[in-house]
Amino acid sequence: MQTIKNKMRLYFLLVFTFILALSCKKKQEDLLYYGNSKEVGGKTIRHKIRPFKYLNQDSSWVTNESLANSVYIADFFFTSCPSICPKVKKQMLRLHEHFKNNDKVKLVSFTIDPKRDDVSKLSTYAYNLGVTSQNWHFLTGDKFNTLELAKDFLVSAFEKEDAPGGFDHSGMLILVDKNGHIRASAEGTDPESIPPFIKKIEFLLKSE
Amino acid sequence: MKSKFHIFLPLLLCLVIISSCRDEEKIVLQKLSEEVISIHDEVMPKTTGTMHEIKKQLSGKLETTDSTVIFEAIKKLDNADEAMNVWMQDYNSMNDTMDNKSRFIYLKDELRKIKKVRTLILESIKEAEDLIHKNK
Numbered sequence: 001m002q003t004i005k006n007k008m009r010l011y012f013l014l015v016f017t018f019i020l021a022l023s024c025k026k027k028q029e030d031l032l033y034y035g036n037s038k039e040v041g042g043k044t045i046r047h048k049i050r051p052f053k054y055l056n057q058d059s060s061w062v063t064n065e066s067l068a069n070s071v072y073i074a075d076f077f078f079t080s081c082p083s084i085c086p087k088v089k090k091q092m093l094r095l096h097e098h099f100k101n102n103d104k105v106k107l108v109s110f111t112i113d114p115k116r117d118d119v120s121k122l123s124t125y126a127y128n129l130g131v132t133s134q135n136w137h138f139l140t141g142d143k144f145n146t147l148e149l150a151k152d153f154l155v156s157a158f159e160k161e162d163a164p165g166g167f168d169h170s171g172m173l174i175l176v177d178k179n180g181h182i183r184a185s186a187e188g189t190d191p192e193s194i195p196p197f198i199k200k201i202e203f204l205l206k207s208e
Numbered sequence: 209m210k211s212k213f214h215i216f217l218p219l220l221l222c223l224v225i226i227s228s229c230r231d232e233e234k235i236v237l238q239k240l241s242e243e244v245i246s247i248h249d250e251v252m253p254k255t256t257g258t259m260h261e262i263k264k265q266l267s268g269k270l271e272t273t274d275s276t277v278i279f280e281a282i283k284k285l286d287n288a289d290e291a292m293n294v295w296m297q298d299y300n301s302m303n304d305t306m307d308n309k310s311r312f313i314y315l316k317d318e319l320r321k322i323k324k325v326r327t328l329i330l331e332s333i334k335e336a337e338d339l340i341h342k343n344k
Contacts, residue, residue: 080296083245112256113293147260 034182048180054139057122072106078113088171088188100133107136240315288328
């Protein structure tokens with residue numbers, strides 16, 4: 001009888017410890033929605049990337065609709081950028097390596113120098129970077145529209161007034177969900193910002 | 209033995225002097241390269257930020273202001289933007305593979321060019337801002 005009682009005590013202790021451990025485990029917090037939201041007719045209208053249509057390095061059209069079945073990571077660059085873009089592209093390559101076999105994740109790089117970065121130039125650029133997957137689009141289109149689009153991504157088109165010396169390039173990587181909402185960002189020049197960013201991308205994939 | 213020592217010492221001294229000169233050259237080249245890139249980093253973002261916004265403001269004044277003056281200001285902004293893009297396209301970021309003498313000449317020339325681009329950018333912004341201010 002005493003043995004059964006002891007076993008029961010032990011059993012309860014184990015269950016209690018298990019419940020305690022579960023409740024202590026840090027939950028992954030849901031990803032935020034970036035940008036301003038509006039309340040219209042009792043409905044929340046969240047900030048969204050406007051519709052766009054660009055040519056990629058294979059001369060195929062890429063639109064927000066063609067990306068609607070996947071989440072995507074966007075950045076703004078140009079092939080002749082001598083300082084910041086090579087650093088950002090290194091981190092984009094890490095993301096490309098990690099997700100290249102996952103069709104649910106796309107990488108989208110918009111050039112802000114379409115005059116020089118035409119389809120052929122982007123194709124060579126992608127080849128030289130060693131991009132083998134169809135999941136990384138290098139996009140070219142009207143410069144004015146691209147600079148306006150950059151604002152939707154909450155990227156101040158390479159200009160950051162709070163940077164030391166007044167201005168700096170912006171190398172932000174922006175995570176966009178299937179509905180066109182921005183859900184996370186990472187500093188593209190900082191290798192340490194990539195692992196937590198990958199976790200956020202994976203979390204978004206699971207939650208969508 | 210003594211005579212060998214007499215030859216060895218001056219040779220060693222020469223080697224030390226040559227090697228320290230080369231280090232100094234490398235430092236000078238490094239600084240020069242940083243100066244070129246820092247001028248680029250200072251003004252290039254203005255071409256996609258400030259200048260883009262100013263052009264939008266200028267276009268908004270076309271109906272109320274002399275369009276020739278507005279178009280002239282926009283043209284100057286575009287020319288400055290294009291000058292930066294051409295400079296970036298032509299700049300050889302692999303210039304550290306050149307020999308020291310050629311690299312020094314190359315970087316000095318690039319410094320002169322990027323300073324000229326900076327002047328074009330800053331002047332075009334100033335002129336456009338003055339025009340906007342005058343026609344408020």
